[in-house]
Amino acid sequence: MRQRLVAANWKMHGDRAFARQLMGQLKTSLSALDKEAQVVIIPPAQLLADVSDLAKGSSIEVGAQNLAQWESGAFTGEISAEMLADVGARYALVGHSERRSLFAENDDVVAAKVARVLATEMKVIFCCGESLAQRESGSAQAVVDAQLAAGLREVSSGQWGKVIVAYEPVWAIGTGKTASPEDAQEIHAGIRVALKRLGAPEDDVPVIYGGSVKESNARELFAQPDVDGGLVGGASLDAQAFAAICRAV
Ligand code: PGA
Secondary structure (H helix, E strand, C coil): CCEEEEEEEEECCCCCCHHHHHHHHHHHCCCCCCEEEEEEEEEHHHHHHHHHHCCCCCCEEEEECCCCCCCCCCCCCCCHHHHHHHHCEEEEEEHHHHHHCCCCCCCHHHHHHHHHCCCCCCEEEEEECCCCCHHHHHHHHHHHHHHHHHHHCCCCCCHHEEEEEECCCCCCCCCCCCCCCCHHHHHHHHHHHHHHHHCCCCCCEEEEEEEECCCHHHHHHCCCCCCCCCCCCCHCCCCHHHHHHHHCC
């Protein structure tokens, strides 16, 4: 049985009061959640220590949105994988399309960050996905396959148990447009084929969907055989909406 997982990407939203309130509401509303589904909260870095404290006594785990591609050193303003793990992060996002496009993270940077995460006890949530132009030109699967091959090239055979793939079509992120469950399923099945080519135990790696996941579409998306959960941005800032998405997994 693959791990099912719903992760909340708060992006650059939230202060300590927001975190206290939202975590309080989530702990109450998710207390009866099926233990097979892992809920991960991924707040901005300044809230990691608070959120991991607030998550104590629940099954909720905490993740980081970003990390440095270096182990340590004179990199003013950067935060290493070890530092994030030290304040309670158990997961880290790498390869998010906003990092790729707004911060010019190329495949080499992404691959280095994956390696840094896997050198700690954290798991990596590796994001991939095509743009609208790439989808319209029929190259969605090829783009995703290339991102997987490049970004996951440093993963060794013993590390696949710490890899989660998030398929996030760029045109669906923050736009209100969601891939249809059939389109998501098609790419997710293709991702398993690509993972197998990389030497991964493809049926054991969770592959989650992201891009305008909300209460109204979560159940149908998560019902697809190769969709193991979701990476949720906007809707994760609302405790009730996010709890409903978690219950749909
Ligand atoms: P969204 O963001 O749910 O707001 O589309 C998803 C993401 O970027 O991870």
